[in-house]
Amino acid sequence: MKDNGKLDKLALIKARSEDKKIGLVQGSWDLFHLGHLKYIKKAKELCDYLIVAMDSDEKIKKRKGNGRPIIPEDERYNFIKLLEIADDIVIKDANEEKWGLIKEVRPDVLIAIKENYNALQIMNLEEYCEEVAILPRQSESSTSDKIRKITIAEQRNRIDDLDKKVDEKVEEFKKRIDFNNKMDAPLPQLVNYMKKSTDWITPVSAACYYNSEWHFGANQSNFNIPKSDVENRTELYYATVEHAEINLLKNLENVEKLDSPIYTTLFPCDKCMKVLIDKGVKKVYYLEDHPNRNWSKRSHALADEKGIETICLLNKKEETEIQENIDYHGFKYIYPPNARKQEQLDIMMDMENNDRDPLDPNYIEQEILFTTDYWYISKNRFPHQDTGEQYLIVAKEPVYDIHDMSEKMWIELKSIWITLTEKYNIPGGALCFRFGNQELSGASLKRLHAHLVMPTDDKVRFPIGGHKTLKKGLHLNKEN
Numbered sequence: 100m101k102d103n104g105k106l107d108k109l110a111l112i113k114a115r116s117e118d119k120k121i122g123l124v125q126g127s128w129d130l131f132h133l134g135h136l137k138y139i140k141k142a143k144e145l146c147d148y149l150i151v152a153m154d155s156d157e158k159i160k161k162r163k164g165n166g167r168p169i170i171p172e173d174e175r176y177n178f179i180k181l182l183e184i185a186d187d188i189v190i191k192d193a194n195e196e197k198w199g200l201i202k203e204v205r206p207d208v209l210i211a212i213k214e215n216y217n218a219l220q221i222m223n224l225e226e227y228c229e230e231v232a233i234l235p236r237q238s239e240s241s242t243s244d245k246i247r248k249i250t251i252a253e254q255r256n257r258i259d260d261l262d263k264k265v266d267e268k269v270e271e272f273k274k275r276i277d278f279n280n281k282m283d284a285p286l287p288q289l290v291n292y293m294k295k296s297t298d299w300i301t302p303v304s305a306a307c308y309y310n311s312e313w314h315f316g317a318n319q320s321n322f323n324i325p326k327s328d329v330e331n332r333t334e335l336y337y338a339t340v341e342h343a344e345i346n347l348l349k350n351l352e353n354v355e356k357l358d359s360p361i362y363t364t365l366f367p368c369d370k371c372m373k374v375l376i377d378k379g380v381k382k383v384y385y386l387e388d389h390p391n392r393n394w395s396k397r398s399h400a401l402a403d404e405k406g407i408e409t410i411c412l413l414n415k416k417e418e419t420e421i422q423e424n425i426d427y428h429g430f431k432y433i434y435p436p437n438a439r440k441q442e443q444l445d446i447m448m449d450m451e452n453n454d455r456d457p458l459d460p461n462y463i464e465q466e467i468l469f470t471t472d473y474w475y476i477s478k479n480r481f482p483h484q485d486t487g488e489q490y491l492i493v494a495k496e497p498v499y500d501i502h503d504m505s506e507k508m509w510i511e512l513k514s515i516w517i518t519l520t521e522k523y524n525i526p527g528g529a530l531c532f533r534f535g536n537q538e539l540s541g542a543s544l545k546r547l548h549a550h551l552v553m554p555t556d557d558k559v560r561f562p563i564g565g566h567k568t569l570k571k572g573l574h575l576n577k578e579n
């Protein structure tokens with residue numbers, strides 16, 4: 100065997116003249132594994148003279164991106180050579196014409212795996228080869244899968260308690276959708292696959308039925324960007340996450356057309372929807388949606404435009420429709436859509452139903468720290484996410500409108516602000532005072548009140564801007 104990575108034409112002619120059956124098998128052979136070995140051995144069994152073609156570094160890089168191959172060309176070459184199975188080894192360079200080597204060798208048998216060629220391509224290949232032998236994949240996972248798993252495992256180690264954080268979110272999700280293991284396929288597996296996500300803020304999984312089995316993908320945080328940018332996002336910013344639908348397609352490898360439905364735990368964003376449409380997907384089943392987010396609106400519009408059927412698998416629609424008929428501004432003391440927790444909402448509703456203002460100093464359950472002429476000061480019973488200390492400064496009398504706030508109240512507010520910062524050693528923070536239409540202010544209680552917020556190490560998210568309907572998973576307990 101010549102040792103230059105070029106086709107040994109003389110040896111090939113000789114083998115032909117000896118009536119040997121010529122076989123050709125091609126691959127990258129990166130991170131050579133047991134599957135590769137079985138594959139090459141099977142190929143050899145199908146012929147007398149086996150040519151093993153190997154993609155050059157440049158060719159692999161072009162197809163699989165920088166960072167591949169892991170093992171450089173000459174090492175891969177020597178590895179195959181030392182196996183002593185190949186009669187000739189050819190390195191294919193990046194600008195080789197399509198099927199160039201096949202056309203040059205014209206093998207009696209071309210050995211390939213199912214994923215490499217579709218039915219039409221096989222028909223066309225038969226013009227250049229006597230026979231195309233399709234072998235099943237010899238290993239559970241390809242080299243790409245393995246590298247991906249190693250990368251994800253590494254990423255998992257970079258965030259403290261990542262698994263725990265993801266598990267908690269998955270459990271919350273299960274509660275929201277009334278999950279049970281007897282749901283139809285692929286839902287139980289799909290939901291449990293969310294645990295493979297490394298996005299601890301919004302784990303998402305996707306599935307489809309392809310080649311007579313279920314395939315899954317989960318979203319992964321993009322750890323190439325700073326951790327703080329992943330943590331501080333409030334939307335599913337595409338750049339901070341590799342989306343589940345895309346990872347599902349990656350797991351299918353080399354799929355050109357996909358006409359099977361896609362199942363997702365969260366309605367696909369517009370970018371994923373575009374990719375799915377390009378792949379030929381016609382139907383999307385989903386469990387949850389964020390219909391108020393712009394990416395969701397764009398995605399629905401895109402699906403409608405292209406005639407993609409989108410089906411929510413949870414019959415929560417009716418419930419939301421009923422709730423949407425409620426005039427949330429019609430309540431006297433509260434604005435339910437801005438409630439953040441069910442417990443909070445239940446207390447609020449209970450008070451409202453008994454014609455009590457939840458911020459009335461006579462009814463509030465938390466301790467009053469001190470009072471002034473116009474205000475009382477207490478701690479927030481339901482502090483906002485990541486807040487450190489949070490003090491509530493509440494109008495003692497039922498004042499609901501800033502126009503009803505007297506000069507004296509204003510002046511007192513300033514002195515309370517100063518007193519609080521000194522008394523409780525608050526070196527910095529914010530005084531948040533919302534007003535007016537709760538859909539814009541974000542307040543859940545109507546009586547005038549201000550929050551004095553001191554953050555911890557993390558940034559505080561204090562919402563300004565409200566909701567029109569109840570948060571997902573919350574419901575109004577009208578019976579109480």
Ligand SMILES: [Zn+2]
Pocket residue numbers: 342343344367368369370371372
């Ligand atoms: Zn997406």
